[in-house]
Each structure stands twice: as structure tokens, then as C-alpha cells.
Amino acid sequence: MTTTPAVTEETPVPAVRREALHFALRNGKLVAGLVVVVVFLAAAVVGPMTISYGPNDYVGPAMAAPSGEYWFGTTMFGQDVFAQFVYGLRSTFLVGVLGGGLAALIGMAVGFTAGYRGGLVDEVLNMITNIVLVLPALVVLLVANAYLGVRSIGVQALFIGLTSWPWAARAIRAQTFSLRSRDFVDLARLSGVRTPRIIVREIAPNMSSYLFMTFILLFGGAVLVAASLDFIGLGPTQGVSLGLMLNNAARWSALQLGMWWWFVPPGAGITAVVGALYVMNVGLDEVFNPKLREM
Amino acid sequence: MLRLDDVSKVYRAGAFGGRELRAVSGVSFDVNAGEVVSLIGESGSGKSTLGRMILRLTPVSSGAITFDGTDIRALRSPKAYYRQVQGVFQDPFSCYNPVFKADRVFAMIKDEYFPRVAAAEWRERVEGALRGVRLDPGQVLGRYPHQLSGGQLQRMLIARAVLLDIRLLVADEIISMLDASTRIDVLNLLADLRAGGLGILFVTHDLSLGTYVSDRTVVLRHGSVVETGPTDLVFANPLHPYTRSLLAAVPRLHARWDEEEADPGETPCPYHGSPEGARTRPGLAEAEPGHFAACSGCAEGAGAPRKLAKEKA
Ligand SMILES: Nc1ncnc2c1ncn2[C@@H]1O[C@H](COP(=O)(O)OP(=O)(O)O)[C@@H](O)[C@H]1O
Ligand SMILES: [Mg+2]
Numbered sequence: 001m002t003t004t005p006a007v008t009e010e011t012p013v014p015a016v017r018r019e020a021l022h023f024a025l026r027n028g029k030l031v032a033g034l035v036v037v038v039v040f041l042a043a044a045v046v047g048p049m050t051i052s053y054g055p056n057d058y059v060g061p062a063m064a065a066p067s068g069e070y071w072f073g074t075t076m077f078g079q080d081v082f083a084q085f086v087y088g089l090r091s092t093f094l095v096g097v098l099g100g101g102l103a104a105l106i107g108m109a110v111g112f113t114a115g116y117r118g119g120l121v122d123e124v125l126n127m128i129t130n131i132v133l134v135l136p137a138l139v140v141l142l143v144a145n146a147y148l149g150v151r152s153i154g155v156q157a158l159f160i161g162l163t164s165w166p167w168a169a170r171a172i173r174a175q176t177f178s179l180r181s182r183d184f185v186d187l188a189r190l191s192g193v194r195t196p197r198i199i200v201r202e203i204a205p206n207m208s209s210y211l212f213m214t215f216i217l218l219f220g221g222a223v224l225v226a227a228s229l230d231f232i233g234l235g236p237t238q239g240v241s242l243g244l245m246l247n248n249a250a251r252w253s254a255l256q257l258g259m260w261w262w263f264v265p266p267g268a269g270i271t272a273v274v275g276a277l278y279v280m281n282v283g284l285d286e287v288f289n290p291k292l293r294e295m
Numbered sequence: 296m297l298r299l300d301d302v303s304k305v306y307r308a309g310a311f312g313g314r315e316l317r318a319v320s321g322v323s324f325d326v327n328a329g330e331v332v333s334l335i336g337e338s339g340s341g342k343s344t345l346g347r348m349i350l351r352l353t354p355v356s357s358g359a360i361t362f363d364g365t366d367i368r369a370l371r372s373p374k375a376y377y378r379q380v381q382g383v384f385q386d387p388f389s390c391y392n393p394v395f396k397a398d399r400v401f402a403m404i405k406d407e408y409f410p411r412v413a414a415a416e417w418r419e420r421v422e423g424a425l426r427g428v429r430l431d432p433g434q435v436l437g438r439y440p441h442q443l444s445g446g447q448l449q450r451m452l453i454a455r456a457v458l459l460d461i462r463l464l465v466a467d468e469i470i471s472m473l474d475a476s477t478r479i480d481v482l483n484l485l486a487d488l489r490a491g492g493l494g495i496l497f498v499t500h501d502l503s504l505g506t507y508v509s510d511r512t513v514v515l516r517h518g519s520v521v522e523t524g525p526t527d528l529v530f531a532n533p534l535h536p537y538t539r540s541l542l543a544a545v546p547r548l549h550a551r552w553d554e555e556e557a558d559p560g561e562t563p564c565p566y567h568g569s570p571e572g573a574r575t576r577p578g579l580a581e582a583e584p585g586h587f588a589a590c591s592g593c594a595e596g597a598g599a600p601r602k603l604a605k606e607k608a
Contacts, residue, residue: 184389186352187400191377192374192407193407
């Protein structure tokens, strides 16, 4: 997090951090969102360790409703939905974090540079952004996936990250462009601060919640693209994801058969994680913005 | 120390940068050590643009700005330049990053220029500088910008500039935000600094107190110098109608309004009415030693703007 990197001798780092933490802990939205994300993250990390069989093993009776033994019931083929859910959460978090994170990194690097430098640098970066933007990303993903034949979450995340950054770069560029002309940026220049530091310490903190929001959207986007790939059969050959579960449930008409326990958990899982991140974002905005804080 | 030589600035305006806007054209003047030069002109006349060019924040379109004989474009280290030349901007509110506490402007200077100074000693220096601009350190340190007034923020910026023992200060309308008593304190501070050898470019849009402390005056209009010279000469004997209208706009105790209302249209053009030999600078004629004025926009001025008679600001 970009928590106030106001590293000074007078207000030592611990004091600044403590203050941010103080306001963070008093913010209900931030805490609530964080709790939800942490619960799901814990389920994704710990859950699979407590289950002795794999998510796709046929372990129980087919189409069983939730019970004490199979908390989330079983699929049409007798697979444990809870096992699939926690393993699926794991790959969903992984694809979201890796794919969304890579896209955010590229988007920030391109957006900050283009917006701050302007001129020719901006034009060149803008051209590259536009090219990637109009590339039919899904088609590229399909072709690359099909030809390279590599089907792991890591590769999936890499392709998603490399193709989904352009809109983030554009948004960040626009924000940077408007912040660059503010006098406090000039004052930092007058204080002998170098460009990369000005971007990180003056400009980025002013759009920290914006950056976080961008990451959330990239995260969600990565999860959705991964689910689409899974649906077409280009997902990871091993394991499951929440997207794969949803699409399996749809494919085998879980809705029509009344097997709500098959599609509700993955759908709710995706919604809850992305929704909690969004609520956290609103809370973070209040923590970062001292004006909102006092109301 | 600082020399501007035929400096111009052209902004690209319009949707595709098609239109050009000449914010500054052909401005030349010097600021020497221990000298206060006031730059006067109505808003939009290019004063801030000039200040920003001197501070290397905006590139010069043509001409050259030199500091100690070195073109500031060719400087190897801007950081070393800013150790000697600082500015205080017009709008104090936008000079502070709203996310951080206001005293971060001091911390930035310490990080960059005084990393080895002990924290306690630095704090002492900051508090000293703040008292110098009549601020109570306890009242402004540790607060956020939105918790402070424009005058307080403005004075903190002055204190910030003072912390770096600079040689040139660009002060862009720094007293317009202050109330009368603080104004005098700040002007006294500037006078002290000047006595210590600081050169000051004092930018203002009216003939406020500041002009009375200045050694030389540069009157700017639509981006060009219309009159310049030692302040006492310019004020005692304003040659250009624009300068006169600025002076007439200042209420004075000892003079009645109607005495100020001399029609500027009747006086001869300070440039074309002067002998050829007096036209020693491009577009400027020297009427008295060091006192220059430009064409008033008379009939002889080719393509010059119309008469200024009615333009009383
Ligand atoms: N960044 C910019 N881009 C385009 N035009 C500008 C820019 N900055 C200033 N100008 C224009 O240049 C002229 C002079 O502005 P400025 O130097 O701020 O005047 P002053 O400080 O005397 O009020 C104005 O017409 C203004 O609109
Ligand atoms: Mg201005």
C-alpha cells in the first residue's frame, strides 16, 4: 500500500504508519472489506490442506445436497463442491493477483511515464497502448494458448497481464497529466526531488485509492478472462477454478436440476471477493483523504 | 547575477496546438545580488510565466536566461541551481500536497539538501525560519494544508525558501494573500534578506507596498516590457501611458483624484517621440539614465495596439 511515505526526520516512519493505522482501524468499511477478503484468502490457503482428496476426485454420492459430511453438497458426478470451492478460490486468487498485478504494474509504468513526461515519450507510449488496446485480446490468448500448449495458471496470468493493461495505463496517464501541473509537483522539483521520486511520493499518493480501484478492476477482469478461457477448454489442465465450477454447473444444467449448491458457492465467492475489495477501496479513500476523514 | 536576454515564451493553445499564444515576448532585464526588482503588470501579462522560466519549470521558447553567466538550460545539476534560486508561487493552496501534512515542504528540503543535519537541529532551524515570517511553529507544524489559512501557507513557503540560504528569490505575488500587518513583517524580512545579499524578483499585479522597497521596476504589458528603470525615476516620471494608468489607480492621500486624471493621449510617445540616439534597446528608448520606455501604441508604431487613453485599469 502507498501509505504516506512521508519519510521525514521530524515525523519518523513509525509515527506516520501508526497514524494511518489508527484511522484505518476506525474505518468500518475498510475493516469489513478486509475481514471478508482475509476470510476467503484463509479458506483458499488453509482449506485445501484440510482435505485429503483432490477437488476432482469422485468421493461421494452424486447430486447430494449440502450435509454435515459434504458441506456444500456434491456435483452431478459425486465430486465434493466444498473441495472444489476452496481449491477454486486458490486458483482464482492466484490468477487475479498475478494477472491483475502484472497488468497494474505495466499500466502504472506506462501511464505514469506518459502522463508525466508528455511530448514524444507520451506519443510513442500512447501508440503502443492503442495497438494493444485494439488487439483482440481473447483471440491472442486463444491462439497463444492453443499453439504454445502451456496450460498453467502462471501462463494464463502472464497472458492476461500482458493484454489487459491498456485501459489502466490510459486512466493513470490522464490522472497523472492533471496532477503534474499542480504547484506541489513544481515545488518538489524546486526542492531538488528527482522525477521517479516525484511520481512515487507526490503523484501516486494522490491517486492511491484510484490505483487500488484500478487493481480491483484488473483483478476482477483477470478472474473473468480466466473463467472464459476455462470455459472454452483452455484453462489449466489440472485443478479447478471458480470460473470452471460455474461453467461446469451451467453446462450440466445445475440450475434446471435445482442443484443450487453447485453454482451458488463459486458465484458468491467471486462476488464476495470483488465486492469486499470495492468496499475496502471506499474505506481506503477515507483513510487517505484527510478531508473525508474528519466528517 | 541573473540575466534575461530577449526571452520569449510561446504556448501552444487550441485543440491541436494550432493556435499560438505569446505569453512573453522579448523581455530583457537583470537582477543583481542584494537588489529587489519588481515586475509589475496586470494579470495575464506573463509575470508568472517569466518566474517559472527563471525557475526552470517552463522551457524558454527563445532568448536566454543566464545565472552567473551560465545558461540555465545548460546547467548540469538543477539541484545545485535550486540550492541558490528559489521561488514562492502565487497560489499557496496548490503548493501543498493535500494528502500530506503541510510541514512536509520542509522535510523535502532536509531529505534532499541536509540529510546529515541532526533532527533536533533541523527542527530548530525550521522553527527559527517560521518565527522569521511571524508564524507560531506550534500552530502550523503537524497540521494538514486544509487546516491552515492561505496566509499561513504562503508564509511557510517563504520560510521554506529561506531555509536554503539562497541567492535569488522569485516571489510571485507573495503578499497579496497576507493581511496588512503581516505584509509589513514579510516585507521587512525580505528587506533583511536583501541586506544580506539576496536578489529578489518581486512579482506583483498592483503597486502595493512592495514596489516601494524595490530598487528597479519592470512594467510588463501583454508579455513585453513597456517601461523599466530605477524605481524612483519610474514612479516620479512615468513615461508610458500604461505605467501612468497603473499609478493613477493607486489612491494617494496627498493628491486629489482629479489631479491624477491627466489624459495620457496628449503626451508624446515615449519611443517615437524620443531622439533616434536614445533608442538604445530594441523597442525601448532611454529617457533618463537607466530609465527606458516603449512605444505607447502611437500612430507611428507599426501594427501597434490602439491608443491606451481609455484603458484605465
Ligand atoms: N501552461 C500554459 N499553457 C497555455 N497558456 C498559458 C499557460 N500558462 C499561462 N498561459 C497564458 O499565458 C499568459 C500569461 O500568464 P501568466 O504568466 O500566468 O500571467 P500573470 O502571472 O501575469 O497573471 C496568460 O494569457 C495565460 O493564459
Ligand atoms: Mg501570475
